[in-house]
Amino acid sequence: MLVRIEFKKGVITVSLFVTRSLDEVRFWSRIMKEHALFLSLGFSFDDKKLIQEAQDFVSLFERIEEKLNTYSPQSDPEEIRRFNIQVYQAATAIWAYKRKVLGLILRCEITSNNYALLVDHTSREAAYFVNRLKELNAGIVEPQATDIIRENVFFLKIMADHSKFIGHLLDPSERKLVDQARDFSHDFDQLVFQAIDLDSMRPQSETVPILDQFLDQNRVSVVSLRDFKKAARDLIEACRIKSNIHPLLADHVFREAERFLHIIDMYENTLLSNN
Template sequence: MANAFVLRSLDEIRFWSRIMKEHAFFLSLGFSYNDSKLIQEAQQFITLFERIEEQLSRLSPNADPEEIRNFNNQVYQAAASIWVYKRKVLGLVLRCEIRSNNYALLVDHISREAAYFANRLKELNEGRMIPLPEAIIKENVFFLKIMADHSKFIGHLLDPSERKLVEQAREFSHDFDQLVFQAIDLDSMRPQSETEPILDQFLDQNRVSVVALRDFKKTARELIEACKIKSNIHPLLADHTFREAERFLSIIDMFEASLTSGNQ
């Protein structure tokens, strides 16, 4: 029988390594031709995560946990390295030392995801598999902010003439900003009260909003791929944001299952 630690580790690496590789690609598209060194560094990260994906393809769900623990450490170093690169790029953007089509918020956004990935691998190697109530709230804050950011990016990258879609993206941005604030409020209340019933309600509410955004992203992705809407959104970016919404839904499922098992 496959070890739960092995399965969880392989799943995290499978999902997030692809995300990291795509981040490097998106950054490279946004640089000007003068930023050849930064483009070269982005390409090196694409190659690095492609190698990790190749290693991953050779690992079995029945692999020795110690082998996976070592692999996690290796991938952790890659995630930490791309985080450093992303923060360097963000500093260059904020100091106006480069002129890039990558928004400062976008670079910050993808660096937060690299930090999240590295932290997940660290937690797994430390044996932290079952989420605690406070972890559920904090992880939702992280993903709700990611969804809010996506909505803002979509709104800004759509052609201004796509008024209806731009307005829908703004509405999603507002919705997820409010959910972030609600999650922060719940986090501050948690130590003083029994929160499991509130958490159930909170997760249900988040699910409804994430499903709506996921479906919006799916439609946008299909329209972009068919060249039926005007935008600066790369088809891969449309698919990338859709997959992250799907990921958040799977995490909500995991959290709801952990609350249910904890109450039995």
């Protein structure tokens, strides 16, 4: 159950809580809606119940988006807190649905065009969204410097997954693009392992130079992948490359790379403010 807002730092204002809440819900609700659509497209014709459940989630998050549009940065924070609880319940429900689908795939109870890793990937993003809503309603609005490595591990793994999906969904004849996707997959796997190593070392200071270098290195790699995704999206929309990638999926993964860059910016600002 989400708790009442209790701002633990004087610098955190109520207006910031509202702004951050609306931003998180705006971004992640659209992602959840699109996940439901992509999953529905990957089921076989016989899985009518699973398809209907996915379509119900599309409708649910569309209603959340409609309600979101009635709020503004000047909205009553208590009303936003209640809205966060409603969205939290929806995000928890779609997380449970995704884990159910993953279980069916792993037990070979359904035959699906949805990769097991893709379903797991989408469930991790739902869990992330659930956690962000809990943090917001607990008064944790600003990025916490102690979470830098953990947050980067999460998003680096997301970027590595995207690279793998792109490589597998491109037509095999698109050899150069397939090779590029595989290279990105390898690079981001290495960044994940590097981040896990750094997490094991657990720097005691939130201002140690290695954290700045860690973010800078991640930024360079994410910018390269973001640009690759943008180029692929534009080519797919123009029907200039062969693939099984839905144009909306191409835009979806591009937006998530942009989100990661935004988060890197926020953590860099947090480190600067702690210096």
